[in-house]
Amino acid sequence: MTKRKANWAHKDLLGLEYLSKEDMELLLDTADSFREILDRKIKKVPALRGKTVVNLFYEPSTRTRVSFEVAAKRLSADVINIATETSSVKKGETLNDTGKNIEALKADIIVVRHNCSGAAAMLARNVNISVVNAGDGWHEHPTQGLLDIFTLKKKFGRVEGLNVSIVGDIAHSRVARSNIWGLNKLGAKVTVCAPDILIPPGIDKMGVGVTDDIDRALKGADAVNVLRMQFERDDKDAFPKQLEYFKNFGITEERLKKAKRDIVVMHPGPINRGVEISSGVADGANSVILEQVTNGIAIRMAVLFWVSQATEKKKNENIN
Amino acid sequence: MRILIKNGRVVDPANKIDGDMDILTEGVKISRVGRSVKTDADMIIDAKDKIVMPGIVDMHVHLREPGREDKETVATGTKAAAKGGVTSVLAMPNTLPAIDCAEGVKALMDIINRTAVVDVFISGAITAGRSGRELCDISGLKKEGVIAISDDGSSVDSDEIMLKALEKAKKERVLVICHSEDKGLSGKGVVNLGFTSTRLGLRGISNESEYKRIERDIKLAEKIDASVHIAHVSCAESVEIIRKAKKRGVRVTAETAPHYFALSDEDLLDYNTNMRVNPPLRSRDDINAVKQGLKDGTIDVIASDHAPHTENEKEIEFEYAESGSIGLETEVAVAITELIHPGLLDWRGLAEKMAFNPSRILNIEKGTLAAGASADLIIISPDKEWTVKKEDFLSKSKNSAFLGRRLKGVVEYTLCKGEMVYKS
Numbered sequence A: 001m002t003k004r005k006a007n008w009a010h011k012d013l014l015g016l017e018y019l020s021k022e023d024m025e026l027l028l029d030t031a032d033s034f035r036e037i038l039d040r041k042i043k044k045v046p047a048l049r050g051k052t053v054v055n056l057f058y059e060p061s062t063r064t065r066v067s068f069e070v071a072a073k074r075l076s077a078d079v080i081n082i083a084t085e086t087s088s089v090k091k092g093e094t095l096n097d098t099g100k101n102i103e104a105l106k107a108d109i110i111v112v113r114h115n116c117s118g119a120a121a122m123l124a125r126n127v128n129i130s131v132v133n134a135g136d137g138w139h140e141h142p143t144q145g146l147l148d149i150f151t152l153k154k155k156f157g158r159v160e161g162l163n164v165s166i167v168g169d170i171a172h173s174r175v176a177r178s179n180i181w182g183l184n185k186l187g188a189k190v191t192v193c194a195p196d197i198l199i200p201p202g203i204d205k206m207g208v209g210v211t212d213d214i215d216r217a218l219k220g221a222d223a224v225n226v227l228r229m230q231f232e233r234d235d236k237d238a239f240p241k242q243l244e245y246f247k248n249f250g251i252t253e254e255r256l257k258k259a260k261r262d263i264v265v266m267h268p269g270p271i272n273r274g275v276e277i278s279s280g281v282a283d284g285a286n287s288v289i290l291e292q293v294t295n296g297i298a299i300r301m302a303v304l305f306w307v308s309q310a311t312e313k314k315k316n317e318n319i320n
Numbered sequence B: 001m002r003i004l005i006k007n008g009r010v011v012d013p014a015n016k017i018d019g020d021m022d023i024l025t026e027g028v029k030i031s032r033v034g035r036s037v038k039t040d041a042d043m044i045i046d047a048k049d050k051i052v053m054p055g056i057v058d059m060h061v062h063l064r065e066p067g068r069e070d071k072e073t074v075a076t077g078t079k080a081a082a083k084g085g086v087t088s089v090l091a092m093p094n095t096l097p098a099i100d101c102a103e104g105v106k107a108l109m110d111i112i113n114r115t116a117v118v119d120v121f122i123s124g125a126i127t128a129g130r131s132g133r134e135l136c137d138i139s140g141l142k143k144e145g146v147i148a149i150s151d152d153g154s155s156v157d158s159d160e161i162m163l164k165a166l167e168k169a170k171k172e173r174v175l176v177i178c179h180s181e182d183k184g185l186s187g188k189g190v191v192n193l194g195f196t197s198t199r200l201g202l203r204g205i206s207n208e209s210e211y212k213r214i215e216r217d218i219k220l221a222e223k224i225d226a227s228v229h230i231a232h233v234s235c236a237e238s239v240e241i242i243r244k245a246k247k248r249g250v251r252v253t254a255e256t257a258p259h260y261f262a263l264s265d266e267d268l269l270d271y272n273t274n275m276r277v278n279p280p281l282r283s284r285d286d287i288n289a290v291k292q293g294l295k296d297g298t299i300d301v302i303a304s305d306h307a308p309h310t311e312n313e314k315e316i317e318f319e320y321a322e323s324g325s326i327g328l329e330t331e332v333a334v335a336i337t338e339l340i341h342p343g344l345l346d347w348r349g350l351a352e353k354m355a356f357n358p359s360r361i362l363n364i365e366k367g368t369l370a371a372g373a374s375a376d377l378i379i380i381s382p383d384k385e386w387t388v389k390k391e392d393f394l395s396k397s398k399n400s401a402f403l404g405r406r407l408k409g410v411v412e413y414t415l416c417k418g419e420m421v422y423k424s
Helices: A021-040 A061-073 A095-104 A119-126 A142-156 A174-183 A214-218 A242-249 A289-319 B074-083 B102-117 B137-145 B159-172 B197-200 B207-221 B236-247 B260-261 B283-297 B330-339 B349-361
Strands: A053-059 A077-084 A109-114 A130-136 A161-166 A189-191 A208-212 A223-226 A264-266 B003-011 B017-026 B027-033 B042-047 B051-053 B056-061 B088-093 B117-124 B175-178 B227-230 B252-256 B378-385 B405-416 B420-424
Touching: A021 A061, A021 A142, A021 A174, A021 A223, A021 A289, A053 A061, A061 A077, A061 A109, A061 A142, A077 A208, A077 B260, A095 A109, A095 A119, A109 A119, A109 A289, A109 B017, A119 B236, A130 A142, A130 A161, A130 B017, A130 B227, A142 A174, A142 A264, A161 A174, A161 A214, A161 B027, A161 B227, A174 A189, A174 A223, A174 B042, A223 B197, A264 A289, A264 B252, B003 B027, B003 B349, B003 B378, B051 B349, B056 B349, B056 B405, B074 B088, B074 B102, B074 B405, B074 B420, B088 B137, B088 B349, B137 B159, B159 B207, B175 B207, B207 B227, B236 B252, B236 B283, B252 B283, B252 B349, B260 B283, B260 B330, B283 B330, B330 B349, B330 B378, B330 B405
Parallel strands: A053 A077, A053 A109, A109 A130, A161 A189, A161 A223, A189 A208, A223 A264, B003 B042, B003 B051, B056 B088, B088 B117, B175 B227, B227 B252
Antiparallel strands: B003 B017, B017 B027, B051 B378, B378 B405, B405 B420
């Protein structure tokens, strides 16, 4: 692994806003060494043997849940999936009570996906076991941010100095926020691009450039991260028309001609072909969309590994 | 009972007093104020190095009774008040049911007479069930002792009904208190709109949703030369609108709460639901504008907006959590820490904002230490520091936005109508 002395002190992973550059580098380096396991004949190491990971998902999600499940299993952890579409307060048990029950079942890590921003942070305050945020509302999706950064690092050999544009519904995107915090800390230059209505107020204070001109966003960019457009959103916020959006912001072969030839095209998935990205681009030579999926496993292995180390450390401190 | 308070620094804005004096209370009244009062008394309190000022008159308190006794009762809320140096509270009418009829007032008055530790005045609702649709019988409410009306928690959306309310209240001489919020603009927002809402990924509440409605409320009052009081002012534009209205002679008064000058939206970073309040904690610029408004007299009153909620309603997802923070037991110390010590207000200024002005606005005989006045007074150690802790609250609820904060200023004694209702 790395020669640098590992120094990870976080019981939980709640967002990239709360990690240092060194924390992120440790996760990226660890993911790099775990990435190789995925290509072995026997894709399993005993790092988390005897640990239990509970995937607690309050929102429908296949890809993130499966990715966490595969990651945990590659590390020999036991995995339990709890999917529920009822959010607390309306009926049933509160999130805190559910969390405390999972803790009482002697699980070690809760991976939580929730429709409310801040839900993972609240859960982490109320249980002693590790909490990994698998996406909370519009707030953060730290493992997605890390896997995007990891993918860039694999492509370019570095993150520092890269120009990365994020295109799409920035206002309601946890993926955008995690990418912005993470990329900024690692020295990349980030630009967000969307129609005005989808640019949240004060986003420039997060240290990004802002434009509503897609050609400008693509020009000189080393990578473009294309966000999923959720036209099915039921919200009072006005939303651009689907066709109009594709015309003005869709990533097409035509548009990419004006960008750097080797621009990397990313998408957190699931993709809407012909909505935010053309099929030609999604399946084309610049696309790393499927590599992102594979890299996601390595990142999640690294995250599960390090948060469980932190709880181990805490337990030992308590004993001493 | 005669209580002699000796050697304190007596602060009484009504009589422009700020100096070392003694005060003698006799029964429910103050009988003498002067330099070295020599007399026998049942109790002598040495207030050397302490501030002696009128008991706090908090004109924005949710006592939750009747209906939500799990959050607070008149008994627990007034005990908390006494501890916080508050000797008079105005109870807000958003109870269950709302205080919107004579029977409701009578029932509440009965609870107050049986259980209150400090003086409780009652605000009735403006409209039936606080629904904004049908005006309450305001003269009926007044006859039962209501001194103000408010749909607090909601604003009366209809201009027509609001205008009628102001007219009727003017005639009946009760104060109209406005919760100025345009729900059409604030919508499902939960935090201040801006960098904080973006960073936290939560729906924002614009300043506009507040100041547009304040503009309207002032315009309606101005039209018929009625008085109007604006509750919990939180943002810069609102302060400026009120400042201008006062200049042109509108009979508008305004209040803010300690959290609007002591905390900003940046304090919300860990989704602390105790800091979810309505209006929301605003930006640093707004805080400075509120402080300026306090300093130049645009904002007349500091009131707690004491809003107790159970843990079940607070320790949940941020967007599901109830809005509000308790404040009775921290308001004096927060004001001392944030306004007196930095030199923004002097002690007379503080006593004005927290005792004298609200008494004048509510037209009640409180808020002064003159001989013959109600013996409502507090003795404060101005420099003593303490930390806000859950277990120290007397309020039934513990949802304080100030939990964990270091504050300066301790209420040592609270006298309400000559009776010692709290001693530290």
